[in-house]
Amino acid sequence: MTLPADATTREAGSTAPGGFRRFIVERSRDSSLGLLAILLLLAVILSFVSPYFLTATNLLNIGRGIAIVGIVAVGETIVIIAGGFDLSVGSTMAAAGMAAAWLIGLGIPLPVAFAAAIAIGIAVGLANGAIISYGRINPLIATLATLAIVRGLSYVISGGRELVVSDPAFQAFGVGSVAGIPYIVILLVATFALFAWLMPRTRFGRYAYAIGSSAKAAQRAGVPVKQWRIAYYVTSGALAALAGLVFVARTGNAQPSAALGIELDVITAVILGGTSLSGGRGRIWGTFVGLLLLGVVNNGLILAGVPAFWQQVVKGVILLLAVLYDEIRRNRAEEA
Amino acid sequence: MATPLLELRGISKSFGPVTALDRVDLDIGAAEAIGLIGDNGAGKSTLVKILSGLYPPTAGTMRFDGREVRFGSPSDARNAGIEMIYQDLALCGDLDVAANVFLGRERRRRYGPFTFLDRPGMEKAARQVMRELGTDLEPGRIVGALSGGQRQLVAVARALQFEPRLMLLDEPTAALSTEKIRVLMGLIEQLKARGVSILMISHRFTDILHVCDRVVVVRQGQIAGEVAPHAQAPDKTMALMHALMTGDTLGAVA
Ligand SMILES: Nc1ncnc2c1ncn2[C@@H]1O[C@H](COP(=O)(O)OP(=O)(O)OP(=O)(O)O)[C@@H](O)[C@H]1O
Ligand SMILES: [Mg+2]
Numbered sequence: 296m297t298l299p300a301d302a303t304t305r306e307a308g309s310t311a312p313g314g315f316r317r318f319i320v321e322r323s324r325d326s327s328l329g330l331l332a333i334l335l336l337l338a339v340i341l342s343f344v345s346p347y348f349l350t351a352t353n354l355l356n357i358g359r360g361i362a363i364v365g366i367v368a369v370g371e372t373i374v375i376i377a378g379g380f381d382l383s384v385g386s387t388m389a390a391a392g393m394a395a396a397w398l399i400g401l402g403i404p405l406p407v408a409f410a411a412a413i414a415i416g417i418a419v420g421l422a423n424g425a426i427i428s429y430g431r432i433n434p435l436i437a438t439l440a441t442l443a444i445v446r447g448l449s450y451v452i453s454g455g456r457e458l459v460v461s462d463p464a465f466q467a468f469g470v471g472s473v474a475g476i477p478y479i480v481i482l483l484v485a486t487f488a489l490f491a492w493l494m495p496r497t498r499f500g501r502y503a504y505a506i507g508s509s510a511k512a513a514q515r516a517g518v519p520v521k522q523w524r525i526a527y528y529v530t531s532g533a534l535a536a537l538a539g540l541v542f543v544a545r546t547g548n549a550q551p552s553a554a555l556g557i558e559l560d561v562i563t564a565v566i567l568g569g570t571s572l573s574g575g576r577g578r579i580w581g582t583f584v585g586l587l588l589l590g591v592v593n594n595g596l597i598l599a600g601v602p603a604f605w606q607q608v609v610k611g612v613i614l615l616l617a618v619l620y621d622e623i624r625r626n627r628a629e630e631a
Numbered sequence: 632m633a634t635p636l637l638e639l640r641g642i643s644k645s646f647g648p649v650t651a652l653d654r655v656d657l658d659i660g661a662a663e664a665i666g667l668i669g670d671n672g673a674g675k676s677t678l679v680k681i682l683s684g685l686y687p688p689t690a691g692t693m694r695f696d697g698r699e700v701r702f703g704s705p706s707d708a709r710n711a712g713i714e715m716i717y718q719d720l721a722l723c724g725d726l727d728v729a730a731n732v733f734l735g736r737e738r739r740r741r742y743g744p745f746t747f748l749d750r751p752g753m754e755k756a757a758r759q760v761m762r763e764l765g766t767d768l769e770p771g772r773i774v775g776a777l778s779g780g781q782r783q784l785v786a787v788a789r790a791l792q793f794e795p796r797l798m799l800l801d802e803p804t805a806a807l808s809t810e811k812i813r814v815l816m817g818l819i820e821q822l823k824a825r826g827v828s829i830l831m832i833s834h835r836f837t838d839i840l841h842v843c844d845r846v847v848v849v850r851q852g853q854i855a856g857e858v859a860p861h862a863q864a865p866d867k868t869m870a871l872m873h874a875l876m877t878g879d880t881l882g883a884v885a
Contacts, residue, residue, distance in 0.1 A: 496747045498737055501726075505734055508725035508775075515685065515721045516735035516789075517706035575725035 330567065330581070334588045337595065345598040351475070353594065358480040359545070361590035363388075364560045365483045365583070366538040369490050370531030371558075372565045372582045373500075374434075377524060378507035378574030379427065381531045382438040384561060385554040386445035387419045388539035393449050395540055396458035396549035405464060409540060416536025417529050419445055424525030442558075449551040457550040460543055469544025479541050486534065491579035503527060507574025563610060564589050566617040571625060589613070634697050636661045636797060636828050637682070642691035643852075644677050651677040653852040654691070659797065664819065664829035666839035666860075669849035670876055675832045676718055678849070679799045682830070683715035684708030696796075706735070712796030716803055718832075720786045724775030729757035731774050732789050760788045765814040779806035787815060791822075798822060800831040804838050816842055836869060848875035 341348040367384045374381045391412035398408035419441060426437045460466070471478050494500030502523045505513040514520045543549045568585030570577025592613065596606050635658040644652040651674045659665055667675050681688050684702030693700050695711055702708045705715070722731050729750075738749040738756070757770040764784055768777075774785055783806045790798060798819075804812045812835075819829055819842050833839050839846055840860045846868075848855045856875040860868050873879075 496750075498739070498746075498748065501730060501737065501748060504725055505723045505730070508723035509721070512721040512723050513734065515705050515715075515717065517704065517709060518735045575723070 330569065330584045330588060334584060334591060337588070337591055341591065341595045341598065344595070348594070348598060353598075355475070355477060355480070357587075357590045357594050358483070359477055360593065361586050362477075362479040362483040363538045363541050363545075363554075364557060364564060364589075365586045366486050366541065367531075367535050367557065368561045368564045368582050368586055369486050369579060370534035371561050372568070372570050372577055372579055373490065373494075373503055374527050374531045375562075375565055375570050375572065376507050376574060376577040377503040377527045378510060379524065379527060380434040380438060381423065381528060381535075382435065382558050383419060383423060383441040383445060384531065384535040384538075385557040386442045386449070387416050387532055387535040388542060388554040388557065389549075389551055390419070390445050390449045391415045391536035391539035392543040392549040392553055393453055393458065393551060396460045396543055397453075399460055399462050399465060400458060405462065412540050413533050413536045416532040416534070416539070418532070419535075420529035420532025421525060423532065424528035427528070428521035428524045446551070446555075453551050455551060457548050459548045461547070465544050466547060469541065469547070479545065482537075482541065486537075487579060487583050491583075494579055499523075499526065504575055507571075507576075509575075559610060559614065560589060563614040563617060566621055567613065569621075572618065572621055573625060585617075633661070635659055636663075636696060638694040640692050640694075642678070642681060642688045642693070644674075644681060644686060645689050650852050652681075652688070655849075655852075655854055657847065657854065659828050659830060661828060662823055662826045663845070664823050664831065664843045666843035666846040667830060667832045667849060668834070668836070668839060668846060668872060668876060669855075673849040673876075674852040675849050676801055679715065679801055679830060679832065682708065682797075683713060683799055685715075709736075709793070709795075713799065714790035714793060714795035714797075715799040716786045716790050716801060718801040718805075720782055722774050722782055722785060724773075726774060727770065728761075728768060728772050728774060728777075728785055728788075729754045729770035731785050732757045732760065732770075732792055734789070736793065756792065757788065760792050763791070764788060764818065765811075780808055780811055783807055784811070787818070791818070795827060797828045797830065800829070800833075802832055802834065804833060804835055812838065836872065840865070840868065846872060848872060850876060850878055 338348070347353055367388070371381055371384065394415050395408045395412040398411055399405065423434075423438055423441055426432050426441075427434050430437070468478055473481070494503070502513065502518050505516075505518060506520055506523060510520050539554070542553055564586040565577070565582050566572060566585070567588060568578065568581035568583065570581060589610070592609065593606060596609060601609075637657075637659040639655055639657040642652055642655040642657075643650070655678060667678070669675050677686070680686050682693070684705045684707050687701070687703070693702075695713075700707075700711060702711070708715070723734065726734070730753075733753045733756075738752050739746040740749045754770045761768045761770070761784070764787060766781075766784055768781055768784060774782060777785070783803065787803065803815060807815060816838060819831070823829060823842070829842070831839070831843065843860060846858045846860055848858065855878070858868060858871045858875065862868075863871070
């Protein structure tokens with residue numbers, strides 16, 4: 296059974312007698328360890344298949360490849376832990392990217408353009424959260440609707456045209472690096488680290504687990520469930536917008552069709568990382584491992600010369616396996 | 632006579648066509664322990680849920696501490712000093728014991744504009760309250776993996792932690808072993824001695840008779856009557872309670 300170790304883990308030995316033993320016990324229950332083993336095994340195999348796999352260039356390529364999905368996946372992990380779901384992240388990315396590109400094109404200073412893009416993400420999150428909390432609409436349906444609405448609006452407002460961004464500072468953020476490490480990889484790791492740190496230490500994190508575990512119990516305990524739910528969708532929206540900015544910075548242009556279908560990768564990484572679809576359980580770092588695995592599989596398929604269309608099939612199969620595994624684990628936990 | 636801690640007048644509650652409570656009047660004095668009994672579906676849980684702020688009554692008034700109150704949420708009731716232990720316990724199975732004990736009222740530490748959970752502080756306090764309950768249940772245990780009795784202890788600890796004026800208990804002994812029931816009953820006595828009022832639903836007459844000053848019988852949403860547990864011989868008390876519950880008063884009045 297996987298437990299929200301994020302919510303319960305303390306630093307080894309920091310708590311009275313038995314602290315260290317508990318630390319070990321919690322680790323051994325931690326499914327992302329198994330995933331890590333799979334990841335290492337895959338890496339070893341791939342390094343035999345292709346001598347190019349373990350080169351710094353290739354590893355950084357993997358890092359760049361997963362940065363955008365990863366930033367979105369942090370928000371998605373939190374939403375799913377809290378018993379929700381957010382399908383609208385890809386549309387939010389596109390809308391936020393379009394807004395930023397348009398403002399930058401008008402000569403608006405970068406920070407203002409960035410803030411506007413994030414504000415769009417927050418607005419979509421507010422809408423999602425409010426519809427789900429107050430309209431009591433199933434999150435899958437609610438965010439499927441906002442997925443369509445936000446994507447549609449991006450097309451309507453832009454007339455379907457793409458916008459080219461030629462601001463050098465913005466592009467440097469997308470392609471530049473410090474000490475060989477791309478800025479966007481640093482941003483990726485920083486985002487994971489920040490939220491992995493916050494989840495066990497704040498009410499924000501604790502209530503996500505509580506609401507996902509039993510919204511009824513949380514409600515009765517006096518947790519303002521509706522407001523917190525909105526906060527989780529807002530976080531997801533804001534992080535999606537941030538990822539939208541990264542997308543534009545990397546590619547140099549913003550398109551209304553950007554990040555189409557990215558939710559498949561995002562949700563696969565989250566579920567693969569051990570977050571339970573039924574809420575209450577999951578870890579931010581678990582998602583990171585899931586993300587790495589996804590990135591390495593992708594990379595391996597490319598290195599092995601598998602045609603791009605097949606990669607989509609493989610991803611779908613991985614998602615299915617991850618969900619099946621989650622189901623088995625959940626049943627086992629219920630029997631226990 | 633001093634004003635009671637809680638006065639209910641004409642409290643009614645309907646769920647659509649179902650009338651769960653029908654013009655209930657009830658007073659609870661300070662440091663008084665009242666047992667609430669009645670058949671399944673009589674309306675006992677509904678009554679305490681209204682007191683705990685979970686449901687608004689359809690009609691009627693509540694006065695707490697001499698002032699008219701209207702609870703919009705469980706937090707309102709808790710802030711007034713009413714703690715509740717639900718029949719289904721209402722715990723988060725994925726959280727640990729300490730997190731459940733403090734759920735909704737986490738201890739926090741402030742650093743500048745930020746506040747963070749005081750996890751060691753809550754863990755220590757949870758361990759302490761568990762000790763008071765006569766158990767050494769680890770605060771770090773995940774509640775979903777606990778036994779029914781252990782979960783019940785967590786629910787009791789949750790309520791105890793916050794020094795209530797009125798404690799509502801819905802079937803608190805249902806999942807406890809005889810030994811743990813004794814511990815819980817001891818605690819209720821202690822609470823009473825500290826001036827806390829108790830309203831306890833139980834199907835176990837022995838628990839009720841042991842700690843309660845008055846036994847109130849609910850039948851089909853109405854107060855059917857009251858029994859003073861120690862005013863007559865125990866078997867006579869049993870007969871009276873039974874008669875009120877079933878509505879078969881003829882045999883008992885004599
Ligand atoms: N949320 C609800 N919605 C609809 N009907 C309800 C609801 N809660 C209770 N009722 C109905 O109200 C009546 C009283 O229920 P209540 O739970 O108060 O009974 P109880 O005396 O606690 O019974 P038990 O001893 O079985 O716990 C029952 O007929 C029940 O079906
Ligand atoms: Mg009941």
